[in-house]
Amino acid sequence: MFGSKKTPLRDAKPSSVGHAHNPFDSDEETNDKKYNSSKKTLTNTNPFDDEVDVDATGHSSSSSYGLSSSHRNRYKSDFRDSGGLESQSVQELENYAVYKAEETTNSVNSCLKIAEEMREDATKTLVMLHHQGEQITRSHHVAADIDHDLSRGEKLLGSLGGMFSKTWKPKKTGTITGPVVFGDDPVRRKGNHLEQREKLGLTSAPKGQSKSRPTLSEPSNALEKVEVEKGKQDDALSDLSDLLGELKGMAIDMGSEIGRQNQALDGFDNDMEKLTVRVNGANQRSHRLLGK
Amino acid sequence: MADQLSKGEEFEKKAEKKLSGWGLFGSKYEDAADLFDKAANCFKLAKSWDKAGATYLKLASCHLKLESKHEAAQAHVDAAHCYKKTNINESVSCLDRAVNLFCDIGRLSMAARYLKEIAELYEGEQNIEQALVYYEKSADFFQNEEVTTSANQCKQKVAQFAAQLEQYQKSIDIYEEIARQSLNNNLLKYGVKGHLLNAGICQLCKEDVVAITNALERYQELDPTFSGTREYRLLADIAAAIDEEDVAKFTDVVKEFDSMTPLDSWKTTLLLRVKEKLKAKELEEDDLT
Numbered sequence: 001m002f003g004s005k006k007t008p009l010r011d012a013k014p015s016s017v018g019h020a021h022n023p024f025d026s027d028e029e030t031n032d033k034k035y036n037s038s039k040k041t042l043t044n045t046n047p048f049d050d051e052v053d054v055d056a057t058g059h060s061s062s063s064s065y066g067l068s069s070s071h072r073n074r075y076k077s078d079f080r081d082s083g084g085l086e087s088q089s090v091q092e093l094e095n096y097a098v099y100k101a102e103e104t105t106n107s108v109n110s111c112l113k114i115a116e117e118m119r120e121d122a123t124k125t126l127v128m129l130h131h132q133g134e135q136i137t138r139s140h141h142v143a144a145d146i147d148h149d150l151s152r153g154e155k156l157l158g159s160l161g162g163m164f165s166k167t168w169k170p171k172k173t174g175t176i177t178g179p180v181v182f183g184d185d186p187v188r189r190k191g192n193h194l195e196q197r198e199k200l201g202l203t204s205a206p207k208g209q210s211k212s213r214p215t216l217s218e219p220s221n222a223l224e225k226v227e228v229e230k231g232k233q234d235d236a237l238s239d240l241s242d243l244l245g246e247l248k249g250m251a252i253d254m255g256s257e258i259g260r261q262n263q264a265l266d267g268f269d270n271d272m273e274k275l276t277v278r279v280n281g282a283n284q285r286s287h288r289l290l291g292k
Numbered sequence: 293m294a295d296q297l298s299k300g301e302e303f304e305k306k307a308e309k310k311l312s313g314w315g316l317f318g319s320k321y322e323d324a325a326d327l328f329d330k331a332a333n334c335f336k337l338a339k340s341w342d343k344a345g346a347t348y349l350k351l352a353s354c355h356l357k358l359e360s361k362h363e364a365a366q367a368h369v370d371a372a373h374c375y376k377k378t379n380i381n382e383s384v385s386c387l388d389r390a391v392n393l394f395c396d397i398g399r400l401s402m403a404a405r406y407l408k409e410i411a412e413l414y415e416g417e418q419n420i421e422q423a424l425v426y427y428e429k430s431a432d433f434f435q436n437e438e439v440t441t442s443a444n445q446c447k448q449k450v451a452q453f454a455a456q457l458e459q460y461q462k463s464i465d466i467y468e469e470i471a472r473q474s475l476n477n478n479l480l481k482y483g484v485k486g487h488l489l490n491a492g493i494c495q496l497c498k499e500d501v502v503a504i505t506n507a508l509e510r511y512q513e514l515d516p517t518f519s520g521t522r523e524y525r526l527l528a529d530i531a532a533a534i535d536e537e538d539v540a541k542f543t544d545v546v547k548e549f550d551s552m553t554p555l556d557s558w559k560t561t562l563l564l565r566v567k568e569k570l571k572a573k574e575l576e577e578d579d580l581t
Contacts, residue, residue, distance in 0.1 A: 109552075116553050123482045130479040131441040138439070242520070246482070253478050 094222030101229035108236040115243040122250045129257050136261055137179045140268045143275060144178035150278055157285045170281050174274060179264060297343075300334030303327050304347060311354075325354040325363075336374065345374035345382065352389075365393035369406065380417055384410050404433030408446060415449075424453040444470055451490070452558055460494045464507075467491035468514075475515060484515050485523045492527040493559055496534065496566050504531045522549065530566070539570050 154170040219225040307327035310320050328351035335344035348371035355364035372386035387410045394403040411426035431446035451466035471487035474480035488511045495507045508527060512519045526549045533542035546563055549555070555563065 113552055119482075120553070123486070126479040126482055127441070130477065133479075134439065134441050239522070250482055253482075257479055 098222050098225045098229070101226045101233075105229050105232050105236070108233050108240065112236050112240050112243070115240055115247065119243055119247060119250070122247060122254070126250060126254060126257075129254060129261075133257060133261055133264070136264050136268060140179035140264065140271065143268065143271050146275060147271075150275065150282065154278070154282060157282055157289070160289055170278060170285075178271070179267070294338070296334045296338035297340055300331045300338060300340070300343065300347070303331035303334060304350075307331060307350070321354045321357045325351055325358070328354060332370070332374075341374045341377040342379070345371045345379075345386070348374060349386070361393050361397045362399070365390045365397075365399075365402070368393065372409075376413070380413055384413055387413075400433050401437045401439065404430050404437060404439070404442070407433060408442075411446070411449070420453045420456060424450055424457070427453070440473070444473070451494075455494050455497070455558070455562060458497075460497050463494045464491045467494070471511075471514065485518055485521050488515065488518055489523040489527065490559075492523070493562050493566075496527070496530055497562055499534065499566070499569055501531060501535045504534075522552065530563075534566070534570060537570065537573050539567065539574055542567060542570055 158170070219228050304327070307324040310324040310327065313320060328347055332344050332347040332351060335341075335347055348367050352364045352367035352371065355361075355367055368386045368390035372383045372390065375383035375386060387406050391403045391406050391410075394400070394406070407426050407430035411423045411430055414420075414423035414426060427446045427449040431443045431450060434440075434443035434446060447466050447470060451463040451470075454460075454466070455463040467487045467490045471484045471491065474484050474487065492504070492507060492511070495504045498504075504527070508524065508531070511524070518524050526545060529545040530542060533539075533545060546555070546567075
């Protein structure tokens with residue numbers, strides 16, 4: 001059951017935390033500002049953290065290929081200050097490739113994190129929409145109850161007014177229907193629908209199984225390091241793809257629910273207008289009776 | 293302020309005078325009720341909350357004499373809202389009386405709403421045991437009135453507090469039930485994995501690896517997409533760490549999940565409990581060797 005399910009971020013190096021940045025930050029910002037938010041995360045005390053030595057640059061000393069800050073500054077400027085890419089040694093370019101791969105991994109992870117936050121917010125919004133839909137339906141039911149009570153009131157008002165007075169007939173406004181139940185799409189509504197899709201082989205393979213890459217031993221050369229980073233990026237992008245698919249589904253469901261609620265509110269509005277006319281009529285009748 | 297206070301006292305005296313005098317067909321209670329209402333409003337404007345609360349209680353007793361239970365209940369609620377500023381226990385007792393009156397006249401949705409308010413007051417006072425009791429009552433009332441969303445909100449609170457009080461099975465049952473209900477709804481189905489994660493964390497707190505394994509299999513049957521989620525992987529990996537009694541692995545797994553989806557304080561508290569138990573086990577093992 002608990003086989004070696006490799007999670008996409010399992011082997012993310014602590015060294016990469018220091019320069020994670022928000023992919024939606026503008027390029028015009030200074031590097032200091034750009035990496036500021038990610039540096040904050042280093043100072044957060046996670047209750048699950050065990051003691052790990054962190055050096056001045058914010059990288060854990062256990063990192064097998066931590067690069068010095070001077071190297072990193074050169075990489076950030078794409079070697080502009082040291083004669084451009086052409087004049088660099090192979091070793092330097094390999095390290096640069098690793099740095100860029102790490103940077104890309106961090107960007108993808110940041111995107112994934114943002115998508116996760118969006119998903120959480122969307123889930124809360126859907127719950128609120130459901131609550132709102134329930135309230136509209138309940139309010140409409142109450143309007144139907146008011147209609148019932150008002151009919152009895154109108155009968156009583158009609159029979160009042162003395163022997164010689166003309167019997168009062170309330171205005172005809174049409175019947176109040178009460179809330180109309182809009183069913184969900186019956187196919188998607190079925191509880192076992194997901195199971196049927198699973199049997200048909202339509203659902204995406206569970207990540208636990210599909211992503212069990214052969215775990216490489218500690219990467220020794222730059223090429224291996226880049227490959228490891230590419231693996232992480234693939235996993236993260238796959239997660240991101242699934243998340244975006246889910247967000248699309250959520251958006252569709254939100255849209256259809258809001259449409260359904262609009263229709264429900266239209267019906268509710270019509271019924272309330274009819275009720276208002278009848279209540280006003282009943283009030284006028286009461287005033288006349290009291291005035292006699 | 294002082295001006296409003298003296299006005300209020302004046303209205304109150306007039307009301308008391310009305311009550312002690314004679315009146316036809318209970319009209320004295322109606323007049324007194326009007327005066328008490330005015331007095332209470334003046335006390336509220338003067339920010340004299342205790343006096344306002346006491347006056348609303350007198351107003352409630354007038355309404356009860358007039359057989360107007362709905363108005364009496366509402367007066368108790370107003371009294372509770374005044375006492376909320378100064379005396380929580382008195383506020384709770386007023387709301388309790390209001391709930392009983394609403395139940396008498398069959399306004400169960402109102403009763404549910406005020407039961408939830410009592411629970412929130414207790415929660416604010418950190419009285420988790422009482423909060424749990426009242427959230428449970430509230431959920432029950434909402435369920436009877438078929439206000440499922442509000443019922444589920446209250447049930448989730450019950451589950452949350454039950455887990456804090458180490459009543460893990462109760463918490464698990466609630467989260468699993470909510471997940472089951474949510475699966476059949478297009479809007480709520482997206483929250484299922486969150487509920488199953490909460491249930492799973494409670495399972496982890498029980499420290500029975502076999503039960504955890506069975507639960508995960510059951511959750512997969514319940515929602516076939518669950519096995520592909522990060523939540524499932526978190527639970528499975530933690531279960532493996534518990535089985536191997538590996539604290540370092542546990543820490544890595546939790547840290548990795550937290551880096552993507554920050555854990556809220558409730559989850560953090562429960563996972564820390566699991567970690568402490570795991571550490572204790574590891575120390576025991578070390579002592580034996």
